[in-house]
Amino acid sequence: MDQSTPAYRTVYKSKPSDLRIRHGQKLMSIGSCFSEGIGKRLAEGKFQIDLNPFGQQYNPFSVANAIERLLQPVPYKAADLQFHNGLYHSFDHHGDFSHDSVAKVLDHCNARLAEASGVIASCSVLFITLGTAHVFRWRKTGRVVSNCHQLPNTDFDVALSGAPVIVERLREVLAILRQVNPACRVVFTVSPVRYLALGMFENSVSKAQLFTAVHALLADGHGYFPAYELVVDDLRDYRFYANDMVHPSSQAIDYVWHHLAAAYFDAGTQTLLQRIGEVQAAARHRPRHAEGEAHRVFCGKFLQKARQLEEAYGVDMSEEKRLLGESVGGGC
Known part of the structure; x- marks a missing residue:
C-alpha cells in the first residue's frame, strides 16, 4: 500500500523468525481450541504434528500437567476417572475421551499418552497456546482440572492465577522438557478467543496475566507468535469472528496461518506447501x-x-x- 494512502487499521507486519519449520520435523501443539485451528492447518499441509493429545487445554496449569505427564508417562487407571451423567470422565482430558465404558476411556487415554510421549521426546517444536489464567480446582482434592465435564459448579473452586505462579510452574515443566529433549524449541501463543463465562473484565485481567507470564518466559529463550495481536489488534472486526462472536472465523484463521507461514517457513517449504x-x-x-x-x-x-x-x-x-x-x- 502506498504510504500516502490511509490504512484505516493497524496492520501487523510479519517478522521472520530464526526458527525454521520444515516438513519431516516432528511438531506438537498443546493448548486451547485456537491451537487446534492452526494445528489442523499444519496437518493439512502435511507437517508431522501431534495435536492436543489430551484434547483442548485452556489454563497454564493444565498445559503444564499435560506436558509433565507426557514426559513422565504414568498410565491412567480406573481410579483416575469420575462417573457423571452415565459416562466415565478424566479431569485431564476433553469430553471426546469420555465413554460409558471404563476400559474404552482408559484405552483411549493411554494410547494417546504412549503415542504422544514418543513425539514430545523427539519433536523439534512445541507450540503452547494459553487461553485463560482462571483455573478450576476440584474441591474434593484441590487438583486443577482441564474440563469440568458438566459436574455441578459447587464441586469446584475457581481462581485467577497470577503471572508469577504461572511462570514458576511452566519453568518447572519446561526444565524437564529440556532434559528429555534439549533440541526442542518452544513457541508460546496467547489465544485470541475471549473466555466470557466469568465476565469481560475478568477475561481482560486473565489475558493480562498470561501476557505478563509469557513475557517473562521469553527471557528463557522461548519464542512467541502473535496470534492474539493478529486477530484482536490487526483484524479487529466482528466480521472475522464465527457466529458466536467469540471464536475467530475460518477467514481469520487463514490470516493467522499466512503470518505463521511468513514467520517460520522458508521459501522451499512455502513452495512445497x-x-x-x-x-x-x-x-x-x-x-x-x-x-x-x-x-x-x-x-x-x-x-x-x-x-x-x-x-x-x-x-x-x-x-x-x-x-x-x-x-x-x-x-x-
Missing part, C-alpha cells in the same frame, strides 16, 4: 462429467504429482492418491 495444495485441490475437484476421459487424464496427471511428492519429500499423500486413483481407475 503450494505444490501439496495444488494436488489436494485436484483431489477434491468434482467435475460435472466425472466419467469423461478429460477428467481421468486430469486426475492421472495429479496422481503422478502426488507420488512424486511422496518420493521426493516423504510427505503422506495417501488420501489424495486414493481420491485421485478412484477417478483414474485401478487404485493409487
Whole structure:
C-alpha cells in the first residue's frame, strides 16, 4: 500500500523468525481450541504434528500437567476417572475421551499418552497456546482440572492465577522438557478467543496475566507468535469472528496461518506447501462429467504429482492418491 494512502487499521507486519519449520520435523501443539485451528492447518499441509493429545487445554496449569505427564508417562487407571451423567470422565482430558465404558476411556487415554510421549521426546517444536489464567480446582482434592465435564459448579473452586505462579510452574515443566529433549524449541501463543463465562473484565485481567507470564518466559529463550495481536489488534472486526462472536472465523484463521507461514517457513517449504495444495485441490475437484476421459487424464496427471511428492519429500499423500486413483481407475 502506498504510504500516502490511509490504512484505516493497524496492520501487523510479519517478522521472520530464526526458527525454521520444515516438513519431516516432528511438531506438537498443546493448548486451547485456537491451537487446534492452526494445528489442523499444519496437518493439512502435511507437517508431522501431534495435536492436543489430551484434547483442548485452556489454563497454564493444565498445559503444564499435560506436558509433565507426557514426559513422565504414568498410565491412567480406573481410579483416575469420575462417573457423571452415565459416562466415565478424566479431569485431564476433553469430553471426546469420555465413554460409558471404563476400559474404552482408559484405552483411549493411554494410547494417546504412549503415542504422544514418543513425539514430545523427539519433536523439534512445541507450540503452547494459553487461553485463560482462571483455573478450576476440584474441591474434593484441590487438583486443577482441564474440563469440568458438566459436574455441578459447587464441586469446584475457581481462581485467577497470577503471572508469577504461572511462570514458576511452566519453568518447572519446561526444565524437564529440556532434559528429555534439549533440541526442542518452544513457541508460546496467547489465544485470541475471549473466555466470557466469568465476565469481560475478568477475561481482560486473565489475558493480562498470561501476557505478563509469557513475557517473562521469553527471557528463557522461548519464542512467541502473535496470534492474539493478529486477530484482536490487526483484524479487529466482528466480521472475522464465527457466529458466536467469540471464536475467530475460518477467514481469520487463514490470516493467522499466512503470518505463521511468513514467520517460520522458508521459501522451499512455502513452495512445497503450494505444490501439496495444488494436488489436494485436484483431489477434491468434482467435475460435472466425472466419467469423461478429460477428467481421468486430469486426475492421472495429479496422481503422478502426488507420488512424486511422496518420493521426493516423504510427505503422506495417501488420501489424495486414493481420491485421485478412484477417478483414474485401478487404485493409487
